[in-house]
Amino acid sequence: MKWMIRLVSMLLALVFVFPLIWMLVVSVKREGMGVTSLLDWFTPPYSLDVYGEVITQTKLTHWIWNSFFVAVCVMILTVLISAMASYAMSKIKFRFKTFMFFFILAGLLIPGEATLIPLYQVAKDVDILNSYEGLIFPVLASPFAIIILKSFFDGVPNDLIESVQIDGGGIWRVFFSIMLPLTRPALASIAILTFIGSWNNFLWPFLSVTDDNLFTLPVGIPTLMDQYTEDYVKPMVINTIASIPIIALFLIFERQIVKGISMSGIKG
Template sequence: MKWLYRIVSVAMAFLFAIPLIWMLVVSIKQEGMKIITVLDWFKPPFSFAVYHEILTGTKLTNWMGNSILVAVIVMVLTVIIAAMAGFALSKIPFRYKTFMFFLVLAGLLIPGEATIIPLYQVAKDMHLLNSYRGIIIPALASPIAVIVLKSFFDGIPNDLLESIQMDGGGIWKIFTRIVLPLTRPALASMAILTFIGSWNNFLWPFLSITNDNLFTLPMGIPTLMSQYSEDYVKPMVVNAIASVPIIVLFVIFEKQIVKGISMSGIKG
């Protein structure tokens, strides 16, 4: 039966890879090629001239740099904030802790679109529009990250932490030396998922940014697409370039992503 499972797995993997393969193949076609059948997409000649044109003649690299900068900062700060909040809700006794947990949980019940108008007004009053801060700060509140990390912290025995406290270890030492290393898979999974979520975020940057030098990729790509509506090659080149950081990220952290997601029960 193992060979059957392998055949099915390879077939499913190839099925999901077909759009990616097609995007890469079309992106290296020459512009203006006559396409009659599907096989014509996979026939030479091929060229990387359009890649050079897109990279040098547009602001795509600038937008990609903005996306990477914003996504990395959001990822790091969100994981730090969520880890500290989750640890406090899990292991530190204080008044109204249950109320605070349900308050965080209630954050999952409010759709992000419902907060757009008050969020925009607050950002406007604080002069955060058209700035990196205006994109980053609203993205730092992540109830799902707090809840997932709290569930991991709940699995750490209290006796272990109490024994460390008896030996003179403070809360901060317990958090940084014991709790964080034990929950590394969860931290890695939340970091990657937060990075991807920030990378793909469109609505709030679209509303808060009007300076095209501050555009992120989800905002800039539609701008380029509108210019190449009658061409297949250039849109595929744009999407291929935009996909590289996420693909590289997944290849490097594949084990951490799979392990963290399987342990936390996060569904795509």
């Protein structure tokens, strides 16, 4: 029975990995190649000339930097803001606390697309369109992250907080010395999921940026694809280069990503 499970698992893994292998192999073929059979995709000659052409003649690497910079900023600020809001909702007493919690919870019920028009209007009024600020600040609010982190903060014993307060520690010392270290796995999961979500975000960057120097990968890649509709190699080179950072991120943080997805499924 075990060998059957392993065999099925290997076949399923091959099904998911094959498109990546096919993309990589086609990306090192010569431009303008002829394809008459399936084997033509995988047989020589091979060449890396198209990689050099795409890197030097397009803004792909610049868009990769934009995506990485925006994703890192969104990740750090979202985790920090969500952690502070969750800490307040969990451990600090204030008026209308219950109402505020359900107000944040209601944010999960509103589709993101429904907020695009007012969000765009606000970004226009404060003059942050076509800027890194316009790509970062409007997407920082995350009710999902606040709800998840609040559930973890609720599990931190109040005795620990009281012991720090007895020693003269204030709210910020409790937050940085007690709450953040004890909820590190949850923070790491939220950070990784936020990074991936920002990296793959298409709709808001598409609406808020018209300068191609500020394009992120999801917005920039389609503009390149329109130029190479009659060739297979350049689109595969573009997708391969664009996929390398996120594949490397997955390989490095595989356990945290899987844990974060499973954690979000349980808590959500």
